[in-house]
Amino acid sequence: MERALRALSFALIAFALWRLFTAAGDGDVVRVRSSSLARDLPSIESARTAALHVEMDAALPPAERDALVAVAHAGTRVTWSAPRATLSRQGAAMPPLAAVAERAREPGGPVRIAVTSAADVAFSDGLAALDTVRATAAIRGATVSVGEPSGALGAVSGAVRAFIRVPAAAALHPVLVVGRAGWEAKFAVAALEERGWTVEARLFVAPGADVTQGSRGAIDTSRYAVIVALDTTLGSVAASVVRFVRQGGGLVLLAGAANAPAVRAIAPARAGARRLADVRAFDAAEPVNAMALYPLEGLRGDAVPLSTRGALLTVAARREGAGRVLQAGFDETWRWRMQGGADAVAAHRAWWSRMVASVAAAPLPPADESPAAEGAPLARLVDALGPAVAIAPDASGPHRLPGWLLPAILLCLLAEWASRRWRGAR
């Protein structure tokens, strides 16, 4: 019995020594957990590890993921797996978070983040928390708007943290407003300027007498981002407007402007006969529905209807060459600002700015080369290391002994010693 216990102890010690010296040998798989990968990486990199398996019990930071890619390129077969619960759709610890940001093409415009995830998502920047999206909305895909972020914009969902690349703000050229001198011109220019746009204007007052705000330069996309036509009086702009749009410029056609001969060929629709709104009080109806309207008629096949008032089409858009044309049949929008409710001035400004921004020609912003920017960490992990593999998780790490081995050795030695003491031997 004592001999057997002694022999077993020696055998176990020999096994432990063999594991210690041969665990990193060819053909063995080293298993680590992602939560302790940062600590284990130095020994992994220095050992001759044939295969490495990472169990994702926590999100892997980009630097550690890239280190694993380097290890793989050095000849180690790297695989990963995640507990079933962490990849499930509900209550996921490591949900498939994906978030991408875009910037509205208007001065000081918000940053819009499209996000999808299987768990709640919280957004923050370098200063504070910004917004949250519940899982029920995030599963279907949601969009949130935030102001200019300070520092890195991040999203956290479960154990996953994404660093979202925010495009740099585009330098927008001025807006050119053309039409007859009138309240619509005055308040359209004012609304856009108050929202931060640089506005130039050519307003017809009398034959040979335009009121000009800004320069009278050539009409092209190097000078203007958008032309806003308030009515059919396009003046000197008429000869250049189609070329301007085809080069990539934006065109907003308000009220009956689409019937101007110069833009009829590129307008989304004809402007019908002017109609007054059924409810003309701005506080008793949706403001845009209290305005007079030139309903859009004869919509072109390639135009997209965007808004209606009952059976009447009010807004539509289409592409023309590299540019975009937006037609809105509303007339006398200035009444909204002057006669609307307490928030009418701000709402009128925002409405005009959105219309112009939706078609504005904007140069592509410089690409963000930040290596930390990563909107879809799980997708990047799959891209870098391949899909998860089905391997039973093992808590063992590199150069570690099975958890049962040391107690077993101690138990055998203790039993052998107790047996000897029992029979009086030393």
Place this chain on the structure above:
Amino acid sequence: MSDFTFCTVQYDSGDWDSAPLVPANLIDSVARYTSISVAPTGVIVPLGSAELFKYPLAYLTGHLPVRFSELERRTLGEYCGRGGMLFVDDHNHDIDGVFHKSAHEEIARAVGPLKELPNTHALYSSFFKFDDGPPATTHELNGWGDNLVHKHLLAVMRGDRISVLYSSKDYSSEWGYHPDNKRFLSVDNTKFGVNIVVYALTR
């Protein structure tokens, strides 16, 4: 397309209706010199009324002391805040007169303090050119009133736009005649009125 409608402001105190011929004369000039679609007759709107917001340019004049009611004060502040423009002309052409003093106080309380408008302002070139600033009136040149030729108009600005334009030159007397009588003038003295309308419609 909106018609331009000339709007005269009626206020509770004073004699708001002291220049009844000015609207017709300026309407005639706007129609005569420009292609702006102008309503053939003006309107009279109480200063404390929501109707005022239908007319983003309004004209106010008088000889007597001006005291706005709280509602008038609040309405005027809101009107200018939304982008409306008020043209005030002192019918006394007298900077020591009661209209001048009381109107200054009321405008300051409702909108803000009046300051000199530079004679290079866009108002003086919005349609006709007035290189020397506001044109003098015959009342100033004849030494009536305070015996001064006022070199500047005054204004309350909202950003770079005029919210309140104030004149001590008595254009209300200068323009207060029937439009048919323009044919007797060698130079139409209402041209500056056209500039005020065109400025209001474009800035």
